[in-house]
Amino acid sequence: MPKETVLFICTEKESYPRNNQIVKSLHDNFEVIKITSDKSSYPLRIIEVVARLALSALFRNYSLVFAGFLGQPLVFIIKFFTKKPLILDAFVSAYDVLCLDRQDFKPGSFVGKIAYHLDELSFRLADTIITDTRSNADFFSKLFKIKRRKFYTLYMGTDENIFYPRETKINNDKCIVFFHGTFWSLHGIEYIIKAAKLLEDSTDILFRLLGGGREKIKMIKLTKELNLKNVEFIDWVSYQNLSCRIAESDICLGGHFSNNEKAKRVISGKTIQYLAMKKPVIAADSPAAKELFTHAENIYLCAMADEKSLAKAIIELKGNAALRDKLARSGFELFKNRLSAQQSRNRLNEIIRDNRKS
Incomplete structure (x- = not known):
């Protein structure tokens, strides 16, 4: 037929x-x-x-x-x-x-x-x-x-031919906290940078921010003003290289971390990509996120527009390998069953x- x-x-x-x-x-x-x-x-x-x-x-x-x-x-x-x-x-x-x-x-x-x-x-x-x-x-x-x-x-x-679980951790001396995306106000990247400031004494944590957009120069300037040594910026790469960068990371930041009204209504595409790659993810505690996710079960939720809450989430995941593994496994199962x-x-x-x- x-x-x-x-x-x-x-x-x-x-x-x-x-x-x-x-x-x-x-x-x-x-x-x-x-x-x-x-x-x-x-x-x-x-x-x-x-x-x-x-x-x-x-x-x-x-x-x-x-x-x-x-x-x-x-x-x-x-x-x-x-x-x-x-x-x-x-x-x-x-x-x-x-x-x-x-x-x-x-x-x-x-x-x-x-x-x-x-x-x-x-x-x-x-x-x-x-x-x-x-x-x-x-x-x-x-x-x-x-x-x-x-x-x-x-x-x-997401494209499962590109974003899938793999092990390519290359730097065991650093805990890589990873974010990628377009630098728009929606994403609340300033809260990531401010969280990095709160965690600057934890010299084994490195924030890696990949992407570009209208607010990138502003975010680089903020990083310099705060005299941060634990944040690095990377320009856009191909999807294949992006998946390699995700695989190298220990904790992934899904966002959206701003207090933008739209941020309460959407789930970022990067969050889905991280789950598909079996990574522990921190996302903002929004109504949209709660449609799919359960805190500390398949994702870690932090308060929106709150660098202290984000920093606390990063420290908890960094120090709790069992919780990271649980979130990665349960998040991946949720991806397979729902996304x-x-x-x-x-x-x-x-x-x-x-x-x-x-």
């Missing part, structure tokens, strides 16, 4: 982790027509995928449309070209990112209003909306006045089945 065909379209590159997760999950049970673009310019990517969508609407057969990461600008166009059911992955909200999280624009500004109405219209037109946590679904439902029953949760996964590629495929199939019934 031939597989059902799904059309997948997005404005971000297919290689983006969330898109990659969705496409791989779809391929297992569906024939997938992919409309994506690798162009570096966002406007050019939109032009390319819209042109290819128009051709697909005329000459290709499919039963369902799946709009991937940052698909909101495409929803109205998709609905113009086809009446097929539409699933929107609302992994991010333009309004949430621009006005509430990064605060590049005020909510009442022209750009803020455009972003709000873009999200609101796309959510109303979509038949089903997917978010990465239940907390985000609750928030978007209330913010944009969309019925909660339209929302489904698909937790973030693996197979679980992602199963969950996506459930969402698509429910979409057909509605």
Whole structure:
């Protein structure tokens, strides 16, 4: 029996982790027509995928449309070209990112209003909306006045061909506390640096921060002002090299450690990667984290925006090998049972089945 065909379209590159997760999950049970673009310019990517969508609407057969990461600008166009059911992955909200999280624009500004109405219209037109946590679904439902029953949760996964358990510890004299990510205020990297200050007398602890972004220079400056010798910064590396860096680490910091409202609603992708590599993880004690994790069972939770709580968590894990091993093993089991590629495929199939019934 031939597989059902799904059309997948997005404005971000297919290689983006969330898109990659969705496409791989779809391929297992569906024939997938992919409309994506690798162009570096966002406007050019939109032009390319819209042109290819128009051709697909005329000459290709499919039963369902799946709009991937940052698909909101495409929803109205998709609905113009086809009446097929539409699933929107609302992994991010333009309004949430621009006005509430990064605060590049005020909510009442022209750009803020455009972003709000873009999200609101796309959510109303979509038949089903997917978010990465239940907390985000609750928030978007209330913010944009969309019925909660339209929302489904698909937790973030990771590439298990890259992120898997391995032993490559090369420096037994240092306890490596590792973080990687984009240096945005959401992540609360300043609390990691302030925790490093509190622990500077523990000369066997090294904080390794990998990544880049708009606040990296600010964080380097803070480190110099505090005269820290126990923090090192590393620029972005390939995913393969990133997994090696994780494997070298003793304790991994999942975040998000800021007091940002969005930080309370999301689970970082890095947290999932660390769990997949069987590492003990410290994350912030947020409503989103509690959807999946139990403190001191499969993860260690510390208070948000609190360097003292983070420093205390690091010291406890450093001095308790049995607890580190327990968190690593239980966290890895949770990953396999709730967040693996197979679980992602199963969950996506459930969402698509429910979409057909509605």
